[in-house]
Amino acid sequence: MLAGKRILLIISGGIAAFKMPQLIRLLRAQGATVCPVMTSSAHEFITPLTVSSLAGEKVYTNLFDLTDETEMGHIQLSRVADLVVVAPATANLIGKMAQGLCDDLASTLLLATDTQVLVAPAMNVRMWLNPATQRNAAQLRKDGVRFVGPVDGDMACGEYGPGRMVEPEQILDAIAGFFIDGPLAGKHILVTSGPTHEPIDPVRYIANRSSGAQGTSIARALVALGAHVTFVTGPADVAPPDGVTLVQVETAQQMLQAVETALPADAAIFAAAVADWRVASASGSKIKKRKGTLPTLEFAENPDILARVAQMPSGRPRLVVGFAAETDDVVAHATAKRQRKGCDWIVANDVSPATGIMGGSENAVVLISDAGVEEWPRMSKADVAMRLADKIATALTV
Template sequence: MLSGKRILLIISGGIAAFKTPALIRLLRAEGAAVTPVMTSAAGEFVTPLTLSALAGEKVYQELFDLTDEAEMGHIELSRSADLIVVAPATANLMAKMAQGLADDLASTLLLATDTPVLIAPAMNVRMWDHPATQRNLATLKGDGVRVVGPDEGDMACGEYGPGRMSEPAAIVEAVRAELSSGPLSGRRIVVTSGPTHEPIDPVRYIANRSSGAQGTAIARALAALGAEVVFVTGPADVPPPEGVEVVQVQTARQMLEAVEAALPADAAVFAAAVADWRVSSESGSKIKKQPGGVLPVMEFAENPDILAGVSQMKEGRPGLVVGFAAETDDVLAHATAKRARKGCDWIVANDVSPATGIMGGTENAVVLISDAGAEEWPRMGKDEVARRLATKISGALAG
């Protein structure tokens, strides 16, 4: 996937630097050449010898190295790569990047380059949440720097929260998305995913059992083929994919607004399990139990039909609209009728009855329904379903 690509990997001084040997191995396994650059603090966590052995290239550390300046000056080094990856990107190095400082090799390379830059932030949760870091992050994004992570979890300092560097596999995924020149390059595709949460009161809501795994896999597969993906997701169980534009929503009405804002697009894939109804009068405070066991009465209103609305647009309709039909019985008949009723081009139908284990599971068995008829796919992992669907979408848009 990354064959022939050159990655300049800048490693700054954080405990997450211990993940960089694994990152180098994965990048090289994809066919990329990796040139490591270390800050002086990075050497406290990982050795140059380790990185050099894994990368198969010299590790650069010093700005004022006359030999290196004669052989490959910092200007050339900063521009000879297809992508610069900063992992980990500490709060300190992000601040230098945002302010345009250049007092060591790493910061000088980043200031001197016109090569795309991808950073993987890693720091204590309070440092990540600090207004200064968030200002610097906004500045970097405004300058075109791409960001992967950080993840949320336990930290070496003993605290919990956002700030963990993304895992090497996720960083490689983001690198692929940045360097992809696949068949969907130049195409914009909207993907919806996950459930929606329709509030009853401030602590209760209506939802379903969708994990968001299939929609996430589809967005990832489309990005891997070079598409610009806008990923509109409800509160899913799985994290959103790297290398895509993520728009997080809660309700069906918010999802509709996000989809409309993301248009125009070449294609739209509606994999989200949108709640059909919402409580018409959401309570502003928690509903309390009533004496004598009197049950609350709730009236429902119908949510907007996002798939039908986009499919039936008079102007600006995506060239290909793909819907999903999660059914528990008469799957083919119900899904075929849904396609006709909604007006979409394709329906991806699956049986989500409890015996299948598909809802919330790792596998799927689908039938792709289109003008050409019903194409039944064997049961397979959701990632493989996503790759097959992405390939089909690529072919349809190319045709």
């Protein structure tokens, strides 16, 4: 799939740089040519000799190297690649990209390129969650820069949380996604999936029985048609799909923030089973059981993510698809939900216990749109996803 593709790999100064030799090996095994660029900070974590030996190419490091400028100037270097990949992408380099700053070779190449850019962030959890970094990442997404990760995980500094770079295999999948031909090539589609967990205390939470299987199948089907998919998922039972920009969340409020950060998009598919309520004031310590007394929980309503996106005054995705899991009067309730939320389509199903659909491998859905009610036969969730993806492709390419 990557045979003949030229990847400009920009390595910045983070501990995750030690994983770049593996990414280079994977890319070359797929037939890609890797042209490496290293920041001066990257030299603290991995040597140019290692990178050059594995890539089989010269490593570019200095903006003012007269030899390099004679052989291949930085403007030409920024234009000859089929894709620019920044991995690891530090908070500093992400900030430069968002603000249009260029004081070294890497940032100058990123400002001068007319090629698509993929970044794999890697930094401390607090740095990633800092409002400044989130603003910078949101700006880059609006500018068309694609992200893969970060994910939750152990940090080299000893902390845990979002900010860990995804593994080289996931970066490879994301790179391959740029070169898939199909009716959705060049389209950005947002998919939410899985349940949300709303904490009661550090050991208890409110959730539902969603496995995330249907949302995951939809994301896979969209990727197969060439779409760039941002996949926002709660704590699902199934593994996330390959080839997507993965954003993992726990709560409804975190999912809303992730959705807003991922926009704009050509379409948004809301397959997640978001909890309607949360505990208004979750306890910071475990609520102890006391004989003869019951805890009193005060609930608050969670944000309505589907309605917020469907009713956006500007920047609304061209196609907004919601899901309705019902146990009775499926069509009536789903039709009312579509009108209430303001979405284009509703995919409804009967999840009463007798159907075995909730958490199972099959689904039987009804698609409700302006065109009317379309009943689909019971089939595997993968087949439902393929059928829905085909309809999305038709809607977005008309």
